[in-house]
Amino acid sequence: MTSxxxxxxxxxxxxxxxxxxxxxxxxxxxxxxDSAASTQKPxxxxxxxxTFYEHEYANVHRGVYRLAERATEGFEGARRTVAAxxxxxxxxxxxxxxxxxxxxxxxxYAWGLDNxxxxxxxxxxxxxxxxxxxxxxxxxxxxxxxxRNIPIDDLGELQLDSLDSLAREGNVKxxxxxxxxxxxGTINPVETLxxxxxxxxxxxxxxxAQAAPHRRVDVQALGADFVAISSHKLCGPxxxxxxxxxxxxxxxxxxxxxxxxMIRSVALERTTFNELPYKFEAGTPAIAEAVGFGAAIDYIxxxxxxxIERHEHALVGETMARLDELPWVxxxxxxxxxxxxxxxxxxxxxxxxxxAQILDWEGVAVRAGHHCTQPLMTRLGVSATTRASxxxxxxxxxxxxxxxxxxxxxxxxx
Amino acid sequence: xxEFEQLYRExxxxxxxxxxxxxxxxxxxxxxxxxNPLCGDEVTVSVRFGEGEVxxxxxxxxxxxxxxxxxxxxxxxxxxxRTAHEVATMPKDELLEEIGIPLTPVRxxxxxxxxxxxxxxxxxxxxxxxxxxxxxxxxxxxxx
Numbered sequence: 001m002t003s004x005x006x007x008x009x010x011x012x013x014x015x016x017x018x019x020x021x022x023x024x025x026x027x028x029x030x031x032x033x034d035s036a037a038s039t040q041k042p043x044x045x046x047x048x049x050x051t052f053y054e055h056e057y058a059n060v061h062r063g064v065y066r067l068a069e070r071a072t073e074g075f076e077g078a079r080r081t082v083a084a085x086x087x088x089x090x091x092x093x094x095x096x097x098x099x100x101x102x103x104x105x106x107x108x109y110a111w112g113l114d115n116x117x118x119x120x121x122x123x124x125x126x127x128x129x130x131x132x133x134x135x136x137x138x139x140x141x142x143x144x145x146x147x148r149n150i151p152i153d154d155l156g157e158l159q160l161d162s163l164d165s166l167a168r169e170g171n172v173k174x175x176x177x178x179x180x181x182x183x184x185g186t187i188n189p190v191e192t193l194x195x196x197x198x199x200x201x202x203x204x205x206x207x208x209a210q211a212a213p214h215r216r217v218d219v220q221a222l223g224a225d226f227v228a229i230s231s232h233k234l235c236g237p238x239x240x241x242x243x244x245x246x247x248x249x250x251x252x253x254x255x256x257x258x259x260x261x262m263i264r265s266v267a268l269e270r271t272t273f274n275e276l277p278y279k280f281e282a283g284t285p286a287i288a289e290a291v292g293f294g295a296a297i298d299y300i301x302x303x304x305x306x307x308i309e310r311h312e313h314a315l316v317g318e319t320m321a322r323l324d325e326l327p328w329v330x331x332x333x334x335x336x337x338x339x340x341x342x343x344x345x346x347x348x349x350x351x352x353x354x355x356a357q358i359l360d361w362e363g364v365a366v367r368a369g370h371h372c373t374q375p376l377m378t379r380l381g382v383s384a385t386t387r388a389s390x391x392x393x394x395x396x397x398x399x400x401x402x403x404x405x406x407x408x409x410x411x412x413x414x
Numbered sequence: 415x416x417e418f419e420q421l422y423r424e425x426x427x428x429x430x431x432x433x434x435x436x437x438x439x440x441x442x443x444x445x446x447x448x449x450n451p452l453c454g455d456e457v458t459v460s461v462r463f464g465e466g467e468v469x470x471x472x473x474x475x476x477x478x479x480x481x482x483x484x485x486x487x488x489x490x491x492x493x494x495x496r497t498a499h500e501v502a503t504m505p506k507d508e509l510l511e512e513i514g515i516p517l518t519p520v521r522x523x524x525x526x527x528x529x530x531x532x533x534x535x536x537x538x539x540x541x542x543x544x545x546x547x548x549x550x551x552x553x554x555x556x557x558x
Contacts, residue, residue: 351455353479353524370454383454383477413427413480 036389078294184333185342236296312341444539486528502542
């Protein structure tokens with residue numbers, strides 16, 4: 001498999017937005033191939049946050065002075081930007097959270113504790129990130145529901161023929177899946193799963209943390225009930241993510257965290273909760289981070305998500321083609337056209353930690369470990385993998401450096 | 415010396431490629447296994463005692479990165495002939511000096527995995543103190 005299309009965005013030009021590439025180690029910038037864990041941050045995002053802190057900052061929502069109004073405008077503007085990114089019907093359905101992980105925990109606790117019980121089934125998949133696995137395992141355990149997974153085939157794609165037997169195990173109430181696997185890059189058939197979930201009377205919970213940076217996520221087209229995304233994987237700051245949920249579900253749900261903005265009135269006998277989305281936003285939120293999140297969405301939207309997707313497909317195709325030439329490297333997961341910009345692999349007989357360590361001395365930053373997907377590691381029959389992942393600033397030269405580094409790994413430890 | 419030579423200096427590569435005291439002792443008086451959840455390193459350490467508390471023989475098995483496996487191999491050479499109490503209270507720096515290379519916090523966990531597992535085995539057999547970081551578990555989710 002070789003890539004024929006040239007990258008549709010100018011990564012060399014975009015790199016000027018990222019100061020990290022001006023820092024040279026042994027005369028070269030870092031070959032940063034760990035964007036699936038967290039991306040680098042462009043000046044545009046950092047400048048926006050600095051300006052906000054210097055000139056627009058106050059606590060949000062209840063200040064009567066003008067500066068507080070400006071801060072609230074910045075914060076709520078970011079919410080509208082998130083809503084637009086996800087094609088949400090209303091910004092009232094966008095809840096700011098600390099992370100995609102917290103967004104999923106919110107659903108698992110606030111929806112799961114009230115709606116699950118013995119006889120119910122929670123369905124996740126074998127390639128789920130722990131963030132969309134363990135909260136459901138825990139809430140299933142707390143409520144007496146059973147907890148089942150959709151297995152994957154040898155290419156890392158979901159085996160949908162298992163759905164019929166899962167449906168016979170009880171009342172399927174939750175189906176939870178990531179749109180893009182953070183370990184294999186697999187793009188999962190969420191639309192199909194959502195349709196099946198609704199036939200069962202279940203809610204469809206989508207972890208889009210790895211998808212939102214790389215392709216258009218349209219919550220309505222997916223047919224999802226809840227979608228979680230994260231800022232730091234799409235060029236924004238860490239410490240903030242967002243949950244989109246269908247309004248009628250969010251309105252019917254109990255609160256998650258209590259205190260602060262989520263409250264309408266309090267007396268000794270009784271507390272009433274605020275309207276959406278504030279009902280789920282207890283305490284002073286990450287205000288400047290929300291503004292930075294919005295700026296990051298503006299940044300990637302200006303590049304264009306379709307262009308980003310094509311760029312990543314080209315890089316991932318090239319990487320897989322080059323790795324295929326090495327008989328001592330085994331690549332996991334589906335072909336390039338069915339994955340985002342992520343390649344997990346195994347170097348025969350050499351532990352991923354050692355691979356990553358030696359690559360680091362060549363200035364190549366990759367991730368080694370289980371990538372918070374231990375059930376998937378078990379399925380693949382490995383304890384860990386080495387993972388290279390790409391983003392808007394990734395360039396073909398970095399693939400060359402990865403390959404050169406792998407030859408050094410092989411010569412040293414093979 | 416390059417970083418590569420420093421970290422994977424010859425003695426470590428030697429222990430990694432030809433581990434000493436490899437395999438589970440049969441019979442053994444004590445055994446324990448442990449994992450480093452960061453990278454999936456696994457080590458099983460088995461011990462046979464001679465007179466009283468003296469460690470007569472020790473064997474290990476495992477899989478993982480070069481540092482974790484080499485460090486455990488080096489450890490097994492170090493502890494033979496010592497008492498369970500001596501080893502249980504052995505400062506980790508003694509092993510780190512033997513490894514003799516600078517380690518980042520992430521790799522330190524790899525290097526000390528075998529020592530922790532050995533201390534658990536000694537605790538089970540002789541009631542010696544557990545290393546601090548192995549003393550407690552924060553609980554688990556167990557689905558029937």
